Amino acid sequence: MPSPQVPSARVLANRQARIQLHRDSLTELQLGMADGLANLGLNIVLRASAQAPRDPESAARRGVPMLANTGGFQVWALGKRAAGVWEKRPRAARVPKDQVVLLVGFGSPIAHLVELGTVKMAARPFLTPALLALIPNAGEYVTGAMSRRAARRK
Amino acid sequence: MVDPLGYILTIIRADAGVAAITTRVRGGEPAKGDALGPGLYQPFVVLARLGHQRQKRLPVQEVRIAARCYGVTFQGASALAGAVSDAVHAIGPQTSAGGVGIWTAFDDGGEGTLKDPDTDQPYEVIIIAVNAADRPIA
Numbered sequence: 001m002p003s004p005q006v007p008s009a010r011v012l013a014n015r016q017a018r019i020q021l022h023r024d025s026l027t028e029l030q031l032g033m034a035d036g037l038a039n040l041g042l043n044i045v046l047r048a049s050a051q052a053p054r055d056p057e058s059a060a061r062r063g064v065p066m067l068a069n070t071g072g073f074q075v076w077a078l079g080k081r082a083a084g085v086w087e088k089r090p091r092a093a094r095v096p097k098d099q100v101v102l103l104v105g106f107g108s109p110i111a112h113l114v115e116l117g118t119v120k121m122a123a124r125p126f127l128t129p130a131l132l133a134l135i136p137n138a139g140e141y142v143t144g145a146m147s148r149r150a151a152r153r154k
Numbered sequence: 155m156v157d158p159l160g161y162i163l164t165i166i167r168a169d170a171g172v173a174a175i176t177t178r179v180r181g182g183e184p185a186k187g188d189a190l191g192p193g194l195y196q197p198f199v200v201l202a203r204l205g206h207q208r209q210k211r212l213p214v215q216e217v218r219i220a221a222r223c224y225g226v227t228f229q230g231a232s233a234l235a236g237a238v239s240d241a242v243h244a245i246g247p248q249t250s251a252g253g254v255g256i257w258t259a260f261d262d263g264g265e266g267t268l269k270d271p272d273t274d275q276p277y278e279v280i281i282i283a284v285n286a287a288d289r290p291i292a
Binding site for chain 2: 092120123133135
């Protein structure tokens with residue numbers, strides 16, 4: 001089976017341009033909450049990427065992006081995508097239509113094996129520690145962004 | 155700082171529902187003879203500590219533990235995961251003989267049944283969130 005190629009910058013840019021964000025129907029406070037959660041998601045991904053194991057040679061040999069480079073996030077507000085870098089919603093994710101939801105993850109097919117371990121490889125968690133480190137500050141991310149939105153409106 | 159993984163392992167191993175399926179409950183990695191090839195599968199559980207978050211002002215920590223529940227079949231893996239969940243969900247407060255104190259523990263969700271990439275054995279993961287004391291309780 002041929003390995004999938006790493007998308008070029010042009011393909012990635014086109015894909016990014018195709019992502020439709022539905023921000024018009026959201027209130028300023030909901031947008032503020034979405035912006036705060038997007039910032040939190042970005043920081044979780046950056047922190048987890050820094051902790052993720054790196055094996056550029058193996059990734060290059062298999063023609064796939066390195067695990068540490070496959071992180072992404074999405075923010076869903078009232079059932080609509082409000083921010084994020086993923087084109088599609090992860091299949092298993094549930095997004096209630098009355099809430100603002102942040103999804104963070106790594107798209108590599110080996111991400112869950114590295115995080116949770118296998119019978120021959122001990123777990124090397126990288127996402128959970130990043131999540132646990134930043135979740136206590138989630139309130140600051142959200143209230144800060146909501147305050148900035150509210151101040152802009154005045 | 156106290157690591158509650160050992161106490162959680164003891165609780166799971168002592169649970170009658172889990173013991174009816176397997177007594178092979180391990181911490182960190184499988185023991186020799188647990189993970190066998192196709193046709194020789196046997197149920198076992200591996201607990202792995204994913205991370206912790208320590209309260210700044212209280213002697214309390216939240217520890218997240220992944221329980222990989224291996225079964226002979228997909229249904230067996232799900233049944234074992236259910237038994238492990240029943241053993242640890244909504245327990246506490248309780249203290250081990252060694253002074254490890256658990257305030258509460260919950261099954262915090264998991265993913266569907268998967269196959270191990272090395273042996274193809276079906277397994278299901280549940281995440282256990284444990285609120286525990288960060289120091290021994292006398």
